[in-house]
Amino acid sequence: MAMVSTYCPQFNGLRRSCPKLDNAQPQSFLQHINSQLRLSSSRKPCRAVIAMAGSGKFFVGGNWKCNGTKDSITKLVSDLNSAKLETDVDVVVAPPFVYLDQVNATLTDRIEVSAQNSWIGKGGAFTGEISVEQLKDIGCKWVILGHSERRHVIGEDDQFIGKKAAYALNEGLGVIACIGELLEEREAGKTFDVCFQQLKSFADVVPSWDNIVIAYEPVWAIGTGKVATPQQAQEVHVAVRDWLKKNVSEEVASKTRIIYGGSVNGSNCVELAKQEDIDGFLVGGASLKGPEFATIVNSVISKRVAA
Ligand code: PGA
DSSP: OHHHHTSSOEEETTEEEOGGGOTTSOOOHHHHHHHHHHHHOTTSOOOEEEOOSSOSOEEEEEEOTTOOOHHHHHHHHHHHHHSOOOSSEEEEEEOOGGGHHHHHHHSOTTEEEEESOOOSSSOSSOTTOOOHHHHHHTTOOEEEESOHIIIIIIOOOHHHHHHHHHHHHHTTOEEEEEEOOOHHHHHTTOHHHHHHHHHHHHHTTOSOSTTEEEEEOOGGGTTTSOOOOHHHHHHHHHHHHHHHHHHTOHHHHHHSEEEEESSOOTTTHHHHHTSTTOOEEEESGGGGSHHHHHHHHGGGGGGEEEO
């Protein structure tokens, strides 16, 4: 029995791997015997483990951006409330500010609510801004910061975004911290430089990484229908995890969820989710359709392997 339980899964550094699925490794005689033992003990069902490089729970966020009306949001909330969502996923939606209270009051507790932005400090004479305290007051748990639309359309810079993140975290909000390169930066071979610089400006100011989810969102993939290939996304996610390991700590590298965003939909989510370093998604357009968003949440199933 002890032999069986040591068979799978194995931890290999940060990576959780299942040798049974690794064709490159020939089976030893002992492994062969173990697998026969497993097969013959038919009364004990196979356990499913999540094959992820990090140790954090799968996380899927829906960024509704500047979309919706009272009526369309009522319908979306009702679709989400009746959706069947896998249990081992943290699910968050980010409605526009004016609908946050409506959504929070009507949405199932299974799904948490996020804002799409917050002010850099305590509220006061800042026309048009919304403070972290106000967000907490209406039950908001998260805020998306550093989104490329705020960086490149509104003109927010690393320092400003860093201030917002530090303030929100200090006040107890979770932060979905977005990073990602422009198309010309990718073409110039600067993807890692850009992502690491954006990561560093978070790392320099945040009090802790406990409440941060990193969203890697290549700007060329956002709202364009041009999704990164699973390999392109995985390559950057590994590099981000490695950066955290070298510049923050091994523990933070393992625990911090690194989610992918950019044209994720119900059809491409499964292949992306299979990548070991993709710990979930930040979804824009496809999060406006309840059933499709549920499909994306449930893509966690494709990460499960038999143990
Ligand atoms: P998209 O947006 O899924 O519509 O590309 C993703 C995002 O901006 O978070």
